[in-house]
Amino acid sequence: MTIHSKDEALMCKVFPSSLGPVAMRWFDSLKADSISSFKELTQAFGSRFITYSRVPQPxxxxxxxxxxxxxxxxxxxxxxxxxxxxxxxxxxxxxxxxxxxxxxxxxxxxxxxxxxxxxxxxxxxxxxxxxxxxxxxxxxxxxxxxxxx
Structure with missing residues (x-):
């Protein structure tokens, strides 16, 4: 993605290819036009998953x-x-x-x-x-x- 860092639209399209099933469901649930830049996308992702503290399921x-x-x-x-x-x-x-x-x-x-x-x-x-x-x-x-x- 570093090669295409100047092309935000392409980066937003490539981003989902790195996601697992749970993160992909989150990505698919995003409302159309709710994200306007790659920076917003990474911030939304970070606030959902990086700061997300879950209790492991038994x-x-x-x-x-x-x-x-x-x-x-x-x-x-x-x-x-x-x-x-x-x-x-x-x-x-x-x-x-x-x-x-x-x-x-x-x-x-x-x-x-x-x-x-x-x-x-x-x-x-x-x-x-x-x-x-x-x-x-x-x-x-x-x-x-x-x-x-």
Missing amino acids: LSSLLSLSMREGETLKTYSNRYWEMYNEMDDNFKDVAFNTFKSGIPTKHGLRKSLTGKPVTNLCQLMDRIDKYKRVEEDQQMGKGKNKVIP
């Missing part, structure tokens, strides 16, 4: 999450990963099982994760994304696609 918070009646996979997934990201310790092995156990037993993703378990978080996220796309397509009435695990 493992029990993650274990108690489950998909709500009528909740979409996308919404459940967003809640789950936000909670996961707020934990200080690394519980990747627990993430596989708690995410799956929070999904209703008849859900296609749960069946897929049971029949063909994932071995790392990237595989889990890829599988979740496939099922979210199918769910979104079905909600939009585009089709009755099925994911082949």
Whole structure:
């Protein structure tokens, strides 16, 4: 970004590429035209995240999450990963099982994760994304696609 430090518009466009999921949700929630310069953007970011003192979430918070009646996979997934990201310790092995156990037993993703378990978080996220796309397509009435695990 140092190379483009004179081009504020470009810097504002490149800025989101450095953000993680929680910060990206914050960035996406900014109102249109609420930031007029890169300096304002970095100040807003700093006031939200650098001075933000959070209490780390315990493992029990993650274990108690489950998909709500009528909740979409996308919404459940967003809640789950936000909670996961707020934990200080690394519980990747627990993430596989708690995410799956929070999904209703008849859900296609749960069946897929049971029949063909994932071995790392990237595989889990890829599988979740496939099922979210199918769910979104079905909600939009585009089709009755099925994911082949």
